[in-house]
Amino acid sequence: MSTSTFERKAPIKLAELSSLSAEQRATIDAVLARLKDLPGALLPVLHGIQDALGHVPKDAVPLVAKAMNLSRAEVHGVVSFYHWYRTEKPGEHVIHLCRAEACQAVGGRALESHVKARLGIDFHDTTADGRYTLEPAYCLGNCAVGPSLLIDMQLKGRVTPERFDRLTGVLA
Amino acid sequence: MKPIAAPVTVYVPRDSAAISLGADEVATAIAAEAARRGIAIHLVRNSSRGLFWLEPLVEVATDAGRIGYGPMQAEDVASLFAAGLGQAHPLHLGVIDALPYLKTQERLTFARAGITDPVSLDDYLAHDGYRGLRNALTMAPAEIVAAVTDAGLRGRGGAAFPAGIKWKTVSGAEGAQKYIVCNADEGDSGTYADRMVCEGDPFLLIEGMTIAGLAVGATRGYIYLRCEYPYGERALNEAIASAYARDWLGANIQGSGKRFDLEVRMGAGAYICGEETSLLESLEGKRGMVRFKPPLPAIKGLFGCPTVINNVITLASVPVILDKGAEFYKHFGVGRSRGTLPVQLAGNVKFGGLVEKAFGVTLRDLLYTYGGGTLSGRPIRTVQVGGPLGAYIPESQFDLPLDYEAYAKLNNMVGHGGITVFDDTVDMAEQARFSMEFCATESCGKCTPCRIGSTRGMEVIDRLVTGDQPVKQEALLRDLCDTMLAGSLCALGGMAPFPVLSALNHFPEDFKKSSFPQAATRAGTAA
Numbered sequence: 001m002s003t004s005t006f007e008r009k010a011p012i013k014l015a016e017l018s019s020l021s022a023e024q025r026a027t028i029d030a031v032l033a034r035l036k037d038l039p040g041a042l043l044p045v046l047h048g049i050q051d052a053l054g055h056v057p058k059d060a061v062p063l064v065a066k067a068m069n070l071s072r073a074e075v076h077g078v079v080s081f082y083h084w085y086r087t088e089k090p091g092e093h094v095i096h097l098c099r100a101e102a103c104q105a106v107g108g109r110a111l112e113s114h115v116k117a118r119l120g121i122d123f124h125d126t127t128a129d130g131r132y133t134l135e136p137a138y139c140l141g142n143c144a145v146g147p148s149l150l151i152d153m154q155l156k157g158r159v160t161p162e163r164f165d166r167l168t169g170v171l172a
Numbered sequence: 173m174k175p176i177a178a179p180v181t182v183y184v185p186r187d188s189a190a191i192s193l194g195a196d197e198v199a200t201a202i203a204a205e206a207a208r209r210g211i212a213i214h215l216v217r218n219s220s221r222g223l224f225w226l227e228p229l230v231e232v233a234t235d236a237g238r239i240g241y242g243p244m245q246a247e248d249v250a251s252l253f254a255a256g257l258g259q260a261h262p263l264h265l266g267v268i269d270a271l272p273y274l275k276t277q278e279r280l281t282f283a284r285a286g287i288t289d290p291v292s293l294d295d296y297l298a299h300d301g302y303r304g305l306r307n308a309l310t311m312a313p314a315e316i317v318a319a320v321t322d323a324g325l326r327g328r329g330g331a332a333f334p335a336g337i338k339w340k341t342v343s344g345a346e347g348a349q350k351y352i353v354c355n356a357d358e359g360d361s362g363t364y365a366d367r368m369v370c371e372g373d374p375f376l377l378i379e380g381m382t383i384a385g386l387a388v389g390a391t392r393g394y395i396y397l398r399c400e401y402p403y404g405e406r407a408l409n410e411a412i413a414s415a416y417a418r419d420w421l422g423a424n425i426q427g428s429g430k431r432f433d434l435e436v437r438m439g440a441g442a443y444i445c446g447e448e449t450s451l452l453e454s455l456e457g458k459r460g461m462v463r464f465k466p467p468l469p470a471i472k473g474l475f476g477c478p479t480v481i482n483n484v485i486t487l488a489s490v491p492v493i494l495d496k497g498a499e500f501y502k503h504f505g506v507g508r509s510r511g512t513l514p515v516q517l518a519g520n521v522k523f524g525g526l527v528e529k530a531f532g533v534t535l536r537d538l539l540y541t542y543g544g545g546t547l548s549g550r551p552i553r554t555v556q557v558g559g560p561l562g563a564y565i566p567e568s569q570f571d572l573p574l575d576y577e578a579y580a581k582l583n584n585m586v587g588h589g590g591i592t593v594f595d596d597t598v599d600m601a602e603q604a605r606f607s608m609e610f611c612a613t614e615s616c617g618k619c620t621p622c623r624i625g626s627t628r629g630m631e632v633i634d635r636l637v638t639g640d641q642p643v644k645q646e647a648l649l650r651d652l653c654d655t656m657l658a659g660s661l662c663a664l665g666g667m668a669p670f671p672v673l674s675a676l677n678h679f680p681e682d683f684k685k686s687s688f689p690q691a692a693t694r695a696g697t698a699a
Contacts, residue, residue: 039475040437042457047399047438074458081459081616084399084441096400100361101556102592104606105519106547138443138560138610139359140400141367142189143592144224144517144524153402157192 018059027052028060032067041068042078046085055086083135090133091126093171096150099136102143107160111147114161118168132168179212180257181233186290187220187371188403189364194245195228201249202230209253219372221286222526223273229286231268234258240265273542278504279528280492280512281485282365284373291410293418296375302420304491308383309428316387317343320490322498324510329355329446329483330558330587330663332509332576335490338480341470343388345478350390352381353455353474353481356397356404357439357446360559362518362590366484368526370397370404373488374411375420378434380487382425383494384480385432393434394474396451399441408436443560443614447662448481450616461616462662483588485514506532509575509586519555519592520546529574536570538591550595554679556603558587560610561667563674564594564603583670600679604672605633611668621656622665628652629672639685646683649676 018025031048035041045064049056056079065072079085097115098108116122119132126133142148145157149164156167184190184199199215206213223229226242230252241252241263248263255261268274268286279285288295296302308316321336342350354377358366369377381393397405412434415421423431437455439445445454449463452474473479489511493501502510509531515538517524522544529538539545539552546552554564563584565572572578579586594603608629615622629652636645653669660666676683 040455040457043440043454044437047440077459078457082440082442084439100610101560101603101606102362102518102590104603105592105594105598137400137441138614139361139363141358141364142192143362143364143519143590144521145189145193145227146519148192150400155188155192155403157189 018062020057020059024053024057024060025063028063032064036068042070042075043082046079046082050085054090055088058087086124086133086135088126092131093152093168094133094135094150096135096137096140097123098138098140098142098146098148100139100143102139103146103148106146108147111159111161111164115164118161118165131171176232176234176258179214181214181216182206182257183216183218183231183233183238183286184228185220185286186217186403186407187227187368188401189224190220190227190229191403193227193243197246198228198230198244198249201246205249205253211253211257213257216289218288219284219286219290220368221268221274222282222368223271223523224525225523226265229265229268231286232258237267237269240268240271273523273525273527277528278512278530280501280504281376281489282368282373282514282526282528283492284376285368285526286372288373290372290374290407291414293375293411293414293420296373300495301375302379302491304494305379305383305386305420306426307494308386309426309430313343313387313389316383316494319493319498320387323493323501324498324505324508325486325489325493325501326509326576327483328485328489328513328588330360330585332586335482335486338470338482339384339387341468342390342478342480345471347478349392349475349477350388351474351477351479352384352388352390352393352487353452353479354381354393354395354484354487355446355448355451355481356395356401356484357443357451358398358401358484358588359443359446360561360588360590362556362592363516363559363588364518365514365516365526365589367401367404369484369488370395370401371407374404374408375415376488376491377408377484378411378415378421380490381434382421382432383490384482384487386430388478388480390478390480391431391433393432394455395434395436396439396445396455397436398439398445405436405438412436442616443610444616444662444664447664450662451481452479459616461618462664464661485588504530506530506573506575507577509577513574513586513589515574516588516590517543517593518590520548520552520595521593522547522549531575532573534571534573535565535591538574539570539593543593546593546595548595548597550597552593553596553598554594554600556592556594556671557590558585559590560607561585561663561670562587562590563670564600564678565674566678583674585667585670600675600682601633601637604675604683605630605637607668607671607675608633611664615664619659619661619665621659622661622668625652625656625660625665626668629656629668633672633683636683637685642683642685646676 229242231238326332445460450460454460514528611626
């Protein structure tokens with residue numbers, strides 16, 4: 001195949017097509033510089049990006065792919081396989097609510113209904129005011145004192161509907 | 173009791189379960205109240221004893237032993253100081269070690285639980301830490317493997333494969349680089365023993381992995397920890413840094429010339445990565461797709477190299493074996509299940525917590541003598557043993573001894589030792605449906621029985637409970653379960669039918685039409 005047919009006058013710069021801000025771009029570059037050469041670095045890199053930005057923006061995928069000599073499909077495949085990674089910006093507070101059996105045994109299902117009704121959203125959604133994102137979790141290892149949830153990575157146990165309202169009331 | 177000489181040592185756990193109930197607030201209140209009263213105290217953030225119904229459990233060191241108070245809240249702190257530290261108080265529990273729940277346990281792996289500051293290397297050394305590794309450094313690799321084999325240690329993650337045989341395979345395998353991988357992806361609901369080790373005794377895991385490295389000639393280790401355990405990540409990383417700083421990790425362990433490097437890697441919320449080959453894929457930076465076996469990870473594991481992959485509790489059981497000998501460890505247990513199992517009481521249980529006992533203890537003993545029945549006060553209807561892939565066990569089997577072989581005979585599973593208790597308001601059809609839903613959510617998608625079967629399973633259960641040709645649906649469900657059991661690539665699809673079939677076999681009445689509203693009525697009467 002003749003390369004000239006497809007040759008461009010100037011190569012497309014990823015930055016021109018990207019919705020990333022300059023700061024986001026710099027953050028991603030810094031994470032890559034720090035972690036990309038670890039053996040099996042992709043999960044640490046994606047964690048680094050999500051920890052810094054709150055999510056893995058879809059336009060981070062080509063940057064990661066290029067830096068790590070992977071295809072975009074490989075990076076996208078990993079981002080989409082793991083429940084933890086999210087590609088949309090989360091709300092101010094992220095709630096991971098346990099849905100697993102030990103919490104079910106002590107009212108987890110009722111708590112789940114209450115939380116969804118109170119926030120007016122389903123799992124994987126963010127409230128319209130951008131305050132809360134709700135994610136399901138399948139066990140937080142707090143099985144003797146459930147129902148349990150993580151709010152902004154802080155573990156809470158024996159969460160009744162009333163306690164949930166108090167916990168979120170403090171954040172409001 | 174006479175007042176204690178200052179400074180008084182006061183313990184408040186830093187275990188995440190204690191924190192989830194207010195331990196940080198209690199610790200802050202204690203420091204503030206002591207300052208306000210001008211009392212010198214030494215505040216230690218210890219690990220948890222695993223008596224979770226008493227958390228936050230505050231302990232005060234006295235001449236008679238540690239006196240406990242619990243469950244404490246920040247607002248109880250002022251009255252505790254008013255009464256005098258170590259003195260009588262409404263939440264006074266007496267000497268903690270004397271509580272029957274603790275006194276009757278056989279804590280080998282959890283010997284330090286609740287006693288030490290988890291990230292203090294000095295505390296670890298002062299409480300028999302690193303004695304196993306010191307011995308291992310004087311032994312030939314084959315002798316270390318032999319000790320683990322002779323002790324009869326089997327994988328505590330669920331599969332119960334003899335650890336010594338796995339180690340021997342890796343030690344005999346060819347490879348310039350070998351790895352020790354710790355499976356800390358404790359995804360089973362009802363289990364938290366791995367979390368307690370990572371948060372509460374991280375040096376124990378580091379020591380166990382270092383010994384494994386010496387035994388098989390591996391110089392690198394990874395702890396694959398689930399990202400739902402942020403407290404464990406911090407404790408492990410603190411402990412690893414201290415171990416490096418004082419040559420318990422690194423290029424020259426305690427001047428022996430032996431090398432072992434260790435790193436924590438975080439999972440990303442995929443239950444399937446608790447399956448060993450999927451975990452290895454994940455560590456390599458890929459989707460957590462299950463691998464075909466053979467080749468075994470022992471021959472071709474991480475990055476294609478010979479790899480020991482063991483659960484946290486398996487590796488954490490190694491130091492005591494190397495310290496006290498295979499004979500000592502083997503002396504505990506029954507049949508081919510040797511040593512102790514840290515059982516985790518979870519769900520609707522009055523006294524939920526960690527019970528480390530020799531194999532052979534019965535469920536009845538665990539549920540009633542230790543667990544005290546349900547938290548709700550209603551009768552226990554069923555318990556799920558071994559996580560979301562474990563069977564729902566009816567009361568008629570509560571006298572079965574906890575033993576891998578005895579459980580397997582009845583299609584039950586000891587698994588990782590988690591016991592989730594349900595009272596009589598549970599709807600078993602709903603539980604069965606959840607097992608299929610969970611399998612569908614978490615399937616890696618590589619094999620069809622698991623990927624498609626789990627979704628079809630949900631649909632069939634939905635039709636069954638609405639009374640849509642129930643005889644036909646039940647036959648279909650059993651046939652589907654059979655396909656999943658026999659045709660799945662790994663334990664997720666291959667065992668998800670166990671909870672479903674056990675619910676169907678032991679509690680068929682819940683699958684009759686309109687059982688969901690009946691359950692609602694039962695739950696309603698509970699209120």
